[in-house]
Amino acid sequence: xxxxxxxxxxxxxxxxxxxxxxxxxxxxxxxxxxxxxxxxxxxxxxxxxxxxxxxxxxxxxxxxxxxxxxxxxxxxxxxxxxxxxxxxxxxxxxxxxxxxxxxxxxxxxxxxxxxxxxxxxxxxxxxxxxxxxxxxxxxxxxxxxxxxxxxxxxxxxxxxxxxxxxxx
Amino acid sequence: xxxxxxxxxxxxxxxxxxxxxxxxxxxxxxxxxxxxxxxxxxxxxxxxxxxxxxxxxxxxxxxxxxxxxxxxxxxxxxxxxxxxxxxxxxxxxxxxxxxxxxxxxxxxxxxxxxxxxxxxxxxxxxxxxxxxxxxxxxxxxxxxxxxxxxxxxxxxxxxxxxxxxxxxxxxxxxxxxxxxxxxxxxxxxxxxxxxxxxxxxxxxxxxxxxxxxxxxxxxxxxxxxxxxxxxxxxxxxxxxxxxxxxxxxxxxxxxxxxxxxxxxxxxxxxxxxxxxxxxxxxxxxxxxxxxxxxxxxxxxxxxxxxxxxxxxxxxxxxxxxxxxxxxxxxxxxxxxxxxxxxxxxxxxxxxxxxxxxxxxxxxxxxxxxxxxxxxxxxxxxxxxxxxxxxxxxxxxxxxxxxxxxxxxxxxxxxxxxxxxxxxxxxxxxxxxxxxxxxxxxxxxxxxxxxxxxxxxxxxxxxxxxxxxxxxxxxxxxxxxxxxxxxxxxxxxxxxxxxxxxxxxx
Numbered sequence: 001x002x003x004x005x006x007x008x009x010x011x012x013x014x015x016x017x018x019x020x021x022x023x024x025x026x027x028x029x030x031x032x033x034x035x036x037x038x039x040x041x042x043x044x045x046x047x048x049x050x051x052x053x054x055x056x057x058x059x060x061x062x063x064x065x066x067x068x069x070x071x072x073x074x075x076x077x078x079x080x081x082x083x084x085x086x087x088x089x090x091x092x093x094x095x096x097x098x099x100x101x102x103x104x105x106x107x108x109x110x111x112x113x114x115x116x117x118x119x120x121x122x123x124x125x126x127x128x129x130x131x132x133x134x135x136x137x138x139x140x141x142x143x144x145x146x147x148x149x150x151x152x153x154x155x156x157x158x159x160x161x162x163x164x165x166x167x168x
Numbered sequence: 169x170x171x172x173x174x175x176x177x178x179x180x181x182x183x184x185x186x187x188x189x190x191x192x193x194x195x196x197x198x199x200x201x202x203x204x205x206x207x208x209x210x211x212x213x214x215x216x217x218x219x220x221x222x223x224x225x226x227x228x229x230x231x232x233x234x235x236x237x238x239x240x241x242x243x244x245x246x247x248x249x250x251x252x253x254x255x256x257x258x259x260x261x262x263x264x265x266x267x268x269x270x271x272x273x274x275x276x277x278x279x280x281x282x283x284x285x286x287x288x289x290x291x292x293x294x295x296x297x298x299x300x301x302x303x304x305x306x307x308x309x310x311x312x313x314x315x316x317x318x319x320x321x322x323x324x325x326x327x328x329x330x331x332x333x334x335x336x337x338x339x340x341x342x343x344x345x346x347x348x349x350x351x352x353x354x355x356x357x358x359x360x361x362x363x364x365x366x367x368x369x370x371x372x373x374x375x376x377x378x379x380x381x382x383x384x385x386x387x388x389x390x391x392x393x394x395x396x397x398x399x400x401x402x403x404x405x406x407x408x409x410x411x412x413x414x415x416x417x418x419x420x421x422x423x424x425x426x427x428x429x430x431x432x433x434x435x436x437x438x439x440x441x442x443x444x445x446x447x448x449x450x451x452x453x454x455x456x457x458x459x460x461x462x463x464x465x466x467x468x469x470x471x472x473x474x475x476x477x478x479x480x481x482x483x484x485x486x487x488x489x490x491x492x493x494x495x496x497x498x499x500x501x502x503x504x505x506x507x508x509x510x511x512x513x514x515x516x517x518x519x520x521x522x523x524x525x526x527x528x529x530x531x532x533x534x535x536x537x538x539x540x541x542x543x544x545x546x547x548x549x550x551x552x553x554x555x556x557x558x559x560x561x562x563x564x565x566x567x568x569x570x571x572x573x574x575x576x577x578x579x580x581x582x583x584x585x586x587x588x589x590x591x592x593x594x595x596x597x598x599x600x601x602x603x604x605x606x607x608x609x610x611x612x613x614x615x616x617x618x619x620x621x622x623x624x625x626x627x628x629x630x631x632x633x634x635x636x637x638x639x640x641x642x643x644x645x646x647x648x649x650x651x652x653x654x655x656x657x658x659x660x661x662x663x664x665x666x667x668x669x670x671x672x673x
Contacts, residue, residue, distance in 0.1 A: 001642060005634045012634040016642050024631055033639045038545070039528045039584050043636050050632060053528050053584040054640045061637045067579040067594040068625060069516070069587075070633045074641035100523045101551045126551040127512075127521040154523070 004080055006073040094137045094161035098152045102126030106148050109159065113141045121159045122146060139163045170440065171388045171489035174249035174273045176201065178242040179213070181253030182232060184542035184558055185464070186213035189251050192480035201245045203238065205231035207550045212542050219245055226552045232256045235263045239270050249273035249487060255554070258463040259286055275487040277462045281437040285460040288331070295457055298432040303448060303456040305371035312352060315370055319348055325373040328355040332363035341373050376451045376608050379403065379458075380415050382430035383471045384443045385482055387492040392434055394427040395475045395498045398467055400446075402596070404519065404612045409589070410596065411467035412506045413474050416567065416605035417449065420499060426455050427497055433457055442468075442483050466559070467507050469540060473563040474501035503563055504570040508578065510558040512549050514587035515595075515618050521555045524548070527585035532577035536563045536570070549586055557588070567605075571597060592618060 005012045015023040022031045032044040036051075043050045043065075053064040063070045075083065105123040109115055120132040121141070139161040146158040177193050178201040179186045186202060190213060193200045202217030207226040214220045221241045224231035231237075233256060242250055250267050252258040258276065261283035267274045276282070284290045289308055296302060306318040308331045319326045324345055330338030340355045342348050352368070360366035379400045386392040399415035400408045418426070430445035437460075444465050446458040468479045475498050482492050513519040529545045541558040543549070549557065562577055564570035575597045581590055595618060596602050601611070625633075 003638050003641070005638045007630055007634055007637075010630065012631065012638075014634060014638045016638065022635055022639070024635060029631075029635065031635055031639070033636065040530070040582065041636060041640070043632060045632055045635065048628075048632070051582075052633070052636050053582045054636065055527060055584045056640075056644075061641060062584075063633050063637050063640075064582065064584060065633055065636070066625075066629065067581075067590060069591050070625075070630075070637075072633065072637040074638050076641075076645070099520055126523075127553065127555045129521055129555070131520050132518070 002077055004075045006075070007070055094135070094139050094142070094163065095157055096121055096133055096135065096159040096161070098124060098154055098156045098158055099131075099133070100124075100126050101153050102131075102151070104146045104148055104150045104152060104158070105130055107144055107146055107159070109135075109141045109144070111141055111144060114164070115139060115141060115161055121161070124152070124158075133158065135159075135161050137161055137163060170268060170274060170278055171487055172273050173488055175199070176245070176247040177249045177251050177275070177484070178203070178238065178245065178247035179217070179251050179253065180232065180238050181251075181256055181258075182208055182211060182213055182542070183553065184540045184556070185253040185255075185466075187216055187542050188540055189253060189480055190216045192478060192484060195478070196481060196484060198484070201241065201247045203232070203241060205552070207548070207552060210547070212544060212547075221245065226550060228256060228552065235260075235266055238263075239266060239272070242267075242272055243270070247272075249275055249484075251275040251483070252463065254463050254466060259461070261286065273487050275441070275483055277437075277439055277441045277443060281439050282462045284437045285443075285462050288459070291459060292457075294436045295433045295460075298436040300429055300433045300436070300457045301455065303371050303374070303458070306369045308367050308369045310369070312349070315352060315368075316348055319370050320345060322370065322372045325375070327371045327373040328352060328368050329371055330355065330359035330363055330365070331367040331369060332359065332365040338362060338368075374448050374450045374456075377448045378415070378417055379408075379446065379609050380418065380426070380449050380455070381444050381446045381461075381465075382427060383465075383468070383479070384430055384434045384439065384445060385477075385479070385486070385492055385494065386434055386440050386443070387486045388440050388489055389491055391492060391495065392431050392439070393492075393494060393497040394430050395471050395477060395479075395494070396501050397423060397426065398465075398470055400467065401607055401609045402602070402612060403609055408467065408509065409511075409612065410506065410508055410593070411470055412504065412567070412570075413470040414501045414504065417453075422449075422453055422455075423499055427499070429455070429457070431497070433460060441486050442479050466509070466556070469538060469559065469561045470505040470507045473505035473538070473561060474503055476502065503565050504567040505561060505563045506567075506570045506574050507559055507561045508574065508593040509556050509589075510560055510581070510583070510593075511555045511589045512557050512586050513555050513589050515589045515592035516587075519589070520587075521551070522549070522587035523551050524586040526557075526583060528582055529584075530580070530582040532560065532580035534573075534576070534580075536573045537577045538562070557583075560593075568603075571603065 001016050003014045022029045034042045039055050041052045055062050061072045102124040105125045109121045115135045117138050119135045122133040124131050142162040143160040176199045179189050190200045199218040202213045202220040203223045204214045205226050223237050257263040261279040264274045265279040304322045325343050328340045342351045356366040380397050383395040398413045400411045402410035433445050444461040447455050449455045512522045526547045531539050538561045543557045562573040578594050
């Protein structure tokens, strides 16, 4: 099976054979990958013993190794094909969702307002903290689905930003 | 009653601090009563306590802040003392008074001490009587023209602070005299809209200041001592993230002077029980009283490790009216201790809090390692309470031994299922400025970030991560395709799934 795995925008071509042997970027690699229960794994590669906690969330695989968190994307042949058809990396969605349940303290933008990537659009209070939710893209505010004082659930859509027309 | 005998403690709190108090009580052979909200039925403090009582809904106002319910539960379970922990009702003088009026023992200072120290102006007035140095500043309630004169007298830069503010909110620095009038107007407007009170005062802004605090212990027999300092300068948005004891900045001479000041501040309100005097110390080692926290602090374990004193146990002993264990102030701490607060916050996206199920958690152990923990694998982190889930504390003979042990412990610590700040701590422990003790309260916000590692992951490490992630995805896919394969088997997929799971148990 052939995969392309992406970490920190770096691509690795990895092949896993039916006998379990692993090739990375064309080089055969000696790997012993053992599940220790739950999401904990032991990896011994070229005699190096490491532990990793691996979880997946909506297609992304998070690997915690040596105390650091790596977000990876593992694409098989079909997923690669799909991505190529879409013309490389898709443009990020302009939707701002609630990352956790909370209370909307303020909506900092108005309808039709131009925003830059990283501009604060909503302030959400959760876990006794006020959190600034930012626009994921440059664009114009197309719709606002939240108002101050409103309690929202995780993943609720709060604001939609559409890319500026000129860019299309 | 403020002190007196008791035989059962109700803990009006949750999380790691409730567990900490249960442990102290158990060490003393005293039974405990835990209380819990709808979402805390499976919490660790409920599992560890001798008795547990459900008190209401998930929002603090529906459960952990309900004074009459807590007192009623104490009555019903025969608990004759209440320990408030920190946060929630710990610094609520009315609650302390109600507890005492009911004839229960309040494990904490008197309501009067709580009320005085809880009011900035009253606290300043009280400690000034005992010649405790204060940051030069004005009183509240002054009109604009008087504030401008006062600011000039104090000398720029200054800080405009909202009387009703706190926890880092409602503060505005002013660098130059020319900017003062405009900043004052803005500060008043902000204070009015945020706190419903536009009153402000002006304080000198200290440059390169460190946040250093002293642990106080006082019993009802007239003894007041200090147990040395804690360095709390590693903070973000005025939330402490790392604390250590002692401080690299404090020598024996400064410890003696600041310790004497801390005792004088505590005595100014007739303080009894454990408390903390927070100070600002500038580059020239001038120190100023900031405020007193009239409760057990989050970071109390670093003091415990370098003094050998169990502060939670001493709190109980003092509340029982006994003489406290240590009799003299501690001027020479034994070794060094560091604490990292483990928060469910994502350091890679602006420390956004994270909620959800902890799928895996493996705690570090080994020499010099202590974890004060309130959660476990399978715990649900909800949005109702603050994001701190555990504290990791290490001890060493020297600061560098404590730090190396912290690095080891952080690398053993595994939490999955939600985002947490362990990568932040690892990055911090690799920072040369931090290791060298060169930091002040602005360090994390101004001179530290998560995108540049002082030690970047090696190409080999990245390759290993890539392989592990791919093998994980590969196995998962194979498992899925086996299960969903069309019925070549005689049994249905559901039956087959059940057998498959039994086989792999």
